[in-house]
Amino acid sequence: xxxxxxxxxxxxGQASSSPENEVLLDRVKKLELKYKSRFQRFLLQPYIxxxxxRFNADIYHLHNPDTIFIAMVxxxxxxxxxxxxxxxxxxxxxxxGWVPQALRRPLSFLVSSxxxxxxxxxxxxxxxxxxQEKKFCSSTLIDNAPLVAxxxxxxxxxxxxxxxxxxxxxxxxxxxxxxxxMLKLTEKMNRRHPTKLTLIxxxxxxxxxxxxxxxxxxxxxxxxxxxxxxxxxxDILKQSHLGLILFNDVADYADICPNKIFEYLSxxxxxxxxxxxxxxxxxxxxxxxxxxxxxxELDSLAQSLIELFTNRDKYxxxxxxxxxxxRNTYNWHSSEEHKLFALYQRVMEK
Numbered sequence: 001x002x003x004x005x006x007x008x009x010x011x012x013g014q015a016s017s018s019p020e021n022e023v024l025l026d027r028v029k030k031l032e033l034k035y036k037s038r039f040q041r042f043l044l045q046p047y048i049x050x051x052x053x054r055f056n057a058d059i060y061h062l063h064n065p066d067t068i069f070i071a072m073v074x075x076x077x078x079x080x081x082x083x084x085x086x087x088x089x090x091x092x093x094x095x096x097g098w099v100p101q102a103l104r105r106p107l108s109f110l111v112s113s114x115x116x117x118x119x120x121x122x123x124x125x126x127x128x129x130x131x132q133e134k135k136f137c138s139s140t141l142i143d144n145a146p147l148v149a150x151x152x153x154x155x156x157x158x159x160x161x162x163x164x165x166x167x168x169x170x171x172x173x174x175x176x177x178x179x180x181x182m183l184k185l186t187e188k189m190n191r192r193h194p195t196k197l198t199l200i201x202x203x204x205x206x207x208x209x210x211x212x213x214x215x216x217x218x219x220x221x222x223x224x225x226x227x228x229x230x231x232x233x234x235d236i237l238k239q240s241h242l243g244l245i246l247f248n249d250v251a252d253y254a255d256i257c258p259n260k261i262f263e264y265l266s267x268x269x270x271x272x273x274x275x276x277x278x279x280x281x282x283x284x285x286x287x288x289x290x291x292x293x294x295x296x297e298l299d300s301l302a303q304s305l306i307e308l309f310t311n312r313d314k315y316x317x318x319x320x321x322x323x324x325x326x327r328n329t330y331n332w333h334s335s336e337e338h339k340l341f342a343l344y345q346r347v348m349e350k
Contacts, residue, residue, distance in 0.1 A: 038098065042066060049073060059123075059347055065089050065111045068118060075121050080347050082124035085115060088132060088252035095176045095251045097206020123347045126340075130278065131255040142339050145332040146262035165189060165309050167197040168240035168269070170233050171260055173212065173224075174205035176253075178246035178274070181294045185246070185272075186221050188302040193309070197222045198240065200233050234267060241309060243269045246294050247276075254278060261289070262330070265322040270315070272305065282330065288322050 033048065035041045049070050052060060061082045062071050074081045090112035094104050116135070119125045125139040133141055167186060173179055182197060189195040199222065203212050209226075216222050225236070237243065243264030247253040254276040261271045261279070271289035273279055280291055290308070292301045308315055328334075 045070060053077075059344060065115070068111075068114045071118055071122060080123045080350065082126065082343065082347060083115070083118045083122045084126040085132065085136075086128060087256065088129055090115070091252040095174075095205050097174070097204065123350055124343050126343070128257055129252065129255045131252075140339060140343050142343075143257040143336050144259045145257070145330060145336045146259065146266050146326055147332045148266055148326055162241075163194060165193060165195040165242070165306065166240040167195060167242050167244055167272075168200070168237055169197070169244045170200045170237060170263065171245075172204040173199055173201050174203065174207045176205055176248050176250050178244070178248060178294065179207070179212075179215075181246035181248070181298070182244050183215070183219075183222065185244070185298050185302060185305075188298050189306060190221050192302065193306045195221060197244075198236060199224045200226070200228055200236065202227050234263075237264065237269060238267045240269055241315075242289075242305060243271045245271060245273045246292070247274050248294060249274070249276070258282070262326055264289075266326045268319045268323045270308075270318040270322055272301070283325075286321065286325060288318060288325055 033044065033051075035044060045066070048067075052070070052074075057079075059080050059082060060071075060074050061084060062074075063084045063086045067083075071081050071083050090108045093099055093108050093111065096104065099107060119136045119139065125136055126142050127133060127136055127139045128142060128144055130141065133139060167182070167189075169178075169182055171177070182199075186195055186197040199212075203209050212224060216224060228236075243260070245258060245260045245264075253274070255278050258273065258276075258279045261273055261282075264271045265288060273289060273291055275291040275293040290301070290304065292298075308318070
């Protein structure tokens with residue numbers, strides 16, 4: 001944002017009891033708003049509204065369903081508002097473990113209806129999935145492309161002499177996001193070749209840390225490192241051979257922009273991903289990783305990954321092509337940034 005003629009204020013929610021923190025970078029100012037629970041986050045909505053009104057901004061760019069009512073109040077005050085769905089929450093809520101089962105479909109319908117209302121009254125409306133464009137016909141589609149220029153990746157090179165295949169997953173960990181698939185794949189690979197799996201990130205969607213720890217008892221092939229700073233997580237990623245994203249076909253996973261894949265590629269790590277058509281469409285016929293139908297037996301996938309690892313010429317070509325793709329073909333600056341600033345310009349001219 002600092003490269004463009006805008007002064008930007010970011011109000012960022014953080015699940016922590018730490019005090020608020022302001023950071024100033026060129027024309028970008030960030031205010032971190034701390035909260036201890038989801039319930040407290042919703043109780044803070046009036047305070048959030050008060051804080052953002054103090055900015056007296058030309059445009060208010062809001063994310064996620066918990067800002068829907070703030071968007072409505074801002075429109076009543078005749079402010080220019082852009083609402084950003086960020087994800088298809090009306091489908092994502094169906095697998096949210098913190099939402100009682102009986103409330104998931106009613107909440108999904110409520111959010112869907114309110115977002116449709118905002119689509120009709122806001123000055124701009126952003127979606128991140130092609131499947132949402134039919135519902136929100138005048139929206140702007142902006143993918144969550146990787147921001148390569150500021151990616152904090154450690155400089156240590158991968159140890160190419162490793163005899164152990166190192167798998168990794170970074171992100172929210174749950175059954176719907178492929179935990180079972182990753183554990184089964186690691187087990188099957190280990191029967192043929194020494195393999196280790198590293199899991200980094202919070203446990204979500206109904207899974208608890210104790211649940212995960214019980215599942216991993218006695219499993220020396222899998223390590224759970226918890227939540228790490230991004231730089232540390234990417235350091236470990238760069239020491240890995242293959243990045244996993246074996247999500248099940250639930251919620252909106254098959255339609256999302258697979259940002260996790262791009263994080264892996266930006267570190268030169270080939271991916272192993274679910275065989276979703278939308279995900280595959282980003283790569284055309286490029287061989288940067290392996291797509292696989294997780295509903296099938298994982299034995300054939302395990303064998304193909306071992307063959308890829310042992311064929312170092314092919315594997316190294318995957319690594320180099322991965323870096324080239326993110327640096328030169330698909331990233332935030334070259335693919336998506338101009339869409340956002342064109343939208344800002346249109347809203348300013350209204």
